[in-house]
Amino acid sequence: ARKKGKTLSERANGRPEETTVEDQNVLTNRQGHPVYDNQNQRTVGARGPATLENYQFLEKISHFDRERIPERVVHARGAVAHGYFEAYGKIGDEPASKYTRAKLFQKEGEKTPVTIRFSTVIGGRDSAETARDPRGFAVKFRTEDGNWDLVGNNIAVFFIRDAIKFPDVIHSLKPDPVTFRQEPNRIFDFMSQTPESMHMLTHLFSPRGIPSDYRHMQGFGVNTYKMVNENGETVLVKYHFQPKAGVKALTQEQANAIQATDLGHATKDLMDAIDRGDYPEWELQVQVMSDDEHPELDFDPLDDTKVWPEDRFPLLPVGRMVLDRNIRDHFNENEQIAFGTGVLVDGLDFSDDKMLVGRTFSYSDTQRYRVGPNYLQLPINQPRVRPATNQRGGQMEYYVDLGEGQSPHTNYEPSTLGGLREADYPTHDEQGPVIEGRLTRKRIPRTNDYAQAADRYKLMMDWERDDLVFNMIDLLGQCDRHIQERMVWHFFLVDDDYGNRVGEGLGVKAADVAHLEPLPKQRLTDEDQRRLSNLG
Numbered sequence: 173a174r175k176k177g178k179t180l181s182e183r184a185n186g187r188p189e190e191t192t193v194e195d196q197n198v199l200t201n202r203q204g205h206p207v208y209d210n211q212n213q214r215t216v217g218a219r220g221p222a223t224l225e226n227y228q229f230l231e232k233i234s235h236f237d238r239e240r241i242p243e244r245v246v247h248a249r250g251a252v253a254h255g256y257f258e259a260y261g262k263i264g265d266e267p268a269s270k271y272t273r274a275k276l277f278q279k280e281g282e283k284t285p286v287t288i289r290f291s292t293v294i295g296g297r298d299s300a301e302t303a304r305d306p307r308g309f310a311v312k313f314r315t316e317d318g319n320w321d322l323v324g325n326n327i328a329v330f331f332i333r334d335a336i337k338f339p340d341v342i343h344s345l346k347p348d349p350v351t352f353r354q355e356p357n358r359i360f361d362f363m364s365q366t367p368e369s370m371h372m373l374t375h376l377f378s379p380r381g382i383p384s385d386y387r388h389m390q391g392f393g394v395n396t397y398k399m400v401n402e403n404g405e406t407v408l409v410k411y412h413f414q415p416k417a418g419v420k421a422l423t424q425e426q427a428n429a430i431q432a433t434d435l436g437h438a439t440k441d442l443m444d445a446i447d448r449g450d451y452p453e454w455e456l457q458v459q460v461m462s463d464d465e466h467p468e469l470d471f472d473p474l475d476d477t478k479v480w481p482e483d484r485f486p487l488l489p490v491g492r493m494v495l496d497r498n499i500r501d502h503f504n505e506n507e508q509i510a511f512g513t514g515v516l517v518d519g520l521d522f523s524d525d526k527m528l529v530g531r532t533f534s535y536s537d538t539q540r541y542r543v544g545p546n547y548l549q550l551p552i553n554q555p556r557v558r559p560a561t562n563q564r565g566g567q568m569e570y571y572v573d574l575g576e577g578q579s580p581h582t583n584y585e586p587s588t589l590g591g592l593r594e595a596d597y598p599t600h601d602e603q604g605p606v607i608e609g610r611l612t613r614k615r616i617p618r619t620n621d622y623a624q625a626a627d628r629y630k631l632m633m634d635w636e637r638d639d640l641v642f643n644m645i646d647l648l649g650q651c652d653r654h655i656q657e658r659m660v661w662h663f664f665l666v667d668d669d670y671g672n673r674v675g676e677g678l679g680v681k682a683a684d685v686a687h688l689e690p691l692p693k694q695r696l697t698d699e700d701q702r703r704l705s706n707l708g
């Protein structure tokens with residue numbers, strides 16, 4: 173059995189006990205040498221040349237030279253807070269154990285510590301928090317079975333459905349490699365060739381695209397995961413966080429006014445709320461589906477450009493999450509925190525969602541580069557339980573993950589000399605449906621790129637639709653004519669009103685786009701075909 177280690181804060185403060193100087197407040201260098209003069213370099217004479225053996229000065233400057241680590245390639249700007257998740261013991265009206273054996277959900281009232289990082293996606297580390305951009309919503313649950321990361325966004329769907337396209341979508345949204353400006357022409361060049369992005373774009377350009385702050389937004393796992401119960405039975409799952417304080421957003425005009433004076437309003441709002449004891453709270457809910465292909469649906473349950481209709485797949489409450497503690501240091505707890513979609517605990521699993529598999533490789537890969545190969549030894553990333561591994565060495569390793577009773581000589585397995593042994597499976601190794609197929613590169617059959625964007629467009633309130641149309645025209649107005657025309661063509665395939673209104677703002681009529689052929693390899697539904705023939 174694994175033994176519980178020290179708590180995170182004990183370890184974070186786990187510095188050497190003894191001090192080389194009597195007064196703890198005396199400045200030292202990292203070797204423990206007292207610093208007698210922090211104002212003047214050591215020189216030959218008061219005006220003289222500096223000397224190279226000036227250890228204290230060189231230590232100070234060379235550490236400063238390395239103060240920054242690479243910022244995250246996406247989601248660089250973020251805010252972190254700590255708190256807890258409290259389970260209801262149930263999933264909807266059923267005992268949680270019906271769907272999952274994950275321990276954190278089983279007992280009503282059981283609390284699991286969490287750390288959460290909210291973020292914007294495209295801007296750099298110091299960029300404005302008023303950007304029209306998805307917001308990251310990444311939660312680290314420190315469970316008794318190790319960490320579980322749920323790395324989500326505030327919008328329920330995504331631009332693309334296959335991870336192989338992620339570098340492209342991000343390159344189009346990031347600054348132009350020459351002008352280093354975010355260029356609408358590049359963004360819509362890519363999106364106009366990517367019909368599955370229409371649903372996400374319809375959300376992003378609506379008022380939802382600029383949440384008022386981090387406390388008033390939803391969180392979604394976006395990708396489809398699985399839950400596994402004690403019998404090895406699996407279900408497909410989508411995760412939702414609903415803010416108790418309600419959802420609020422900014423119009424572009426309101427956002428511009430804030431941005432004129434403040435680039436970090438959302439971080440400040442979060443920290444201030446926690447400081448005054450107004451603890452932000454969300455309810456965690458799940459949607460559940462049997463683990464199969466669901467041919468009866470007009471979308472694929474593994475497609476992250478789709479939502480699952482709530483009337484057919486109701487939101488089932490699982491627990492609540494409260495944030496009640498601010499960070500003490502931005503670098504240690506925000507820059508160095510590392511989340512990943514591969515970080516699951518027993519009873520929670522991946523699905524074959526083609527985005528999710530790609531993400532699962534990408535997070536730990538980037539973190540080994542961004543933070544270093546031993547990023548999981550940092551206090552902010554350590555699990556609550558003590559890891560016992562045979563991993564050794566690497567830059568910045570600062571302790572050995574020795575198991576209780578493990579011989580320090582035995583960093584391999586199997587062994588008869590006091591090494592670690594494998595854990596017993598909680599139940600058994602086989603779970604879920606049998607999958608068969610030929611190796612291939614194919615898009616999924618049920619792409620259905622427009623129907624849910626249409627539902628979303630129709631569901632909006634008038635002012636939200638007005639804002640969406642205004643924002644689209646604003647950016648598309650800066651694009652080349654052929655890109656405008658292709659985008660209007662897509663909007664007509666979503667909804668006539670959408671096509672007409674954005675088209676009107678750009679001077680593009682239905683007749684102007686009627687000649688456009690579907691994109692290469694694009695799959696159209698019967699409804700799409702009908703709409704297309706109406707265009708002419």
Ligand code: HEM
Binds near residue numbers: 509
């Ligand atoms: C951060 C990759 C899709 C949510 C990141 C990072 C990478 C990445 C490399 C930086 C991580 C770090 O430096 O620690 C990818 C890939 C994707 C993808 C390859 C698609 C295949 C998504 C989707 C969501 C999402 C669909 C929303 C559900 C996030 C969040 C963060 C993040 C919230 C910030 C985590 C933090 O606060 O540290 N992603 N991502 N990503 N991604 Fe993704």
